[in-house]
């Protein structure tokens with residue numbers, strides 16, 4: 001496919017999306033370079049087994065296909081895009097990205113957000129709880145997480161309204177209510193469940209790929225003033241439930257074969273249901289404010305692996321469903337420029353960035369993007385997740 005090679009979206013990547021195609025409504029597509037390929041349009045040239053899923057106005061049915069059917073469909077799409085002889089039958093179904101709009105790629109079922117970066121958790125712990133240990137007692141024994149709000153997950157590009165809420169008042173006075181004054185971003189990696197698990201049956205730590213079909217970047221917008229006042233003892237609530245942005249493109253796990261890497265050593269050894277740890281992913285993230293890179297968090301430094309996150313979240317028998325999204329939590333590395341949120345980058349708002357910024361101001365556009373080693377030897381780009389802050393209207 002001309003133009004796709006070297007773009008980060010070549011035939012070895014083929015992320016899934018849900019596109020509003022002119023005159024056709026929402027349809028499952030894959031991205032190739034700067035085009036979306038309408039899968040329903042080429043359905044007759046794809047394996048019959050997965051074909052019915054392509055007629056749906058959602059991606060959910062496709063993502064829930066048995067692993068072998070999904071793999072066969074992906075191979076067939078790659079073949080159609082690779083062999084120039086097929087160009088005439090593919091070309092009518094390629095839509096320039098500039099002319100289409102991308103929808104929320106999944107019907108979000110349940111949302112879990114972890115806290116899996118030791119570098120992030122250590123810094124945040126020392127900011128929020130300066131008098132206690134930086135890491136909570138359980139932190140090295142289980143991947144700590146909280147349940148998020150499925151209904152406020154929005155696709156990249158959706159404007160983010162500054163939330164209002166209750167926060168701590170001045171010393172000696174009660175709390176106040178108003179627009180958040182400490183609005184933050186959190187650069188995260190999200191894992192999308194395609195094939196469900198069964199209620200009452202924990203997913204073994206070795207079974208990630210039986211359920212997770214892809215990866216999408218996430219920004220877990222966070223109002224730090226609301227969060228700091230409300231979170232004890234039940235954890236994040238309204239400070240994080242107003243919006244969570246997800247990229248429009250889901251990178252198939254199969255496209256990340258070359259990105260698997262050993263996670264950091266885990267000590268103490270986790271309990272048996274969290275062993276073996278499985279592998280981490282070498283994803284190089286970048287956080288941009290109004291187009292300027294302000295941080296480069298390395299996902300490979302994340303302590304807990306996606307296999308352990310899924311095993312832990314189902315270890316009590318809870319099931320995962322098609323459309324479930326579990327995210328890593330803020331990705332941060334050891335370096336000063338590897339911090340995936342402003343809370344860390346500005347040391348709790350006390351040390352401004354070089355351009356003078358601390359918390360997010362109205363009008364600021366935040367983008368998280370990432371690249372990874374590709375199976376072809378180059379690099380693939382994950383679909384970016386971006387959002388611009390708009391005033392609270394209060």
Ligand SMILES: O=C(O)/C=C/C(=O)CC(=O)CC(=O)O
Pocket residue numbers: 113114115116117120124125128186220231236240328329330331
């Ligand atoms: O209280 C704390 O230690 C902080 C909690 C969070 O900010 C939760 C969260 O979203 C975790 C993350 O993204 O890593």
Ligand SMILES: [Ca+2]
Pocket residue numbers: 113114186188220329330
């Ligand atoms: Ca988070």
Ligand SMILES: [Mg+2]
Pocket residue numbers: 148149220221240241242243244
């Ligand atoms: Mg959120």
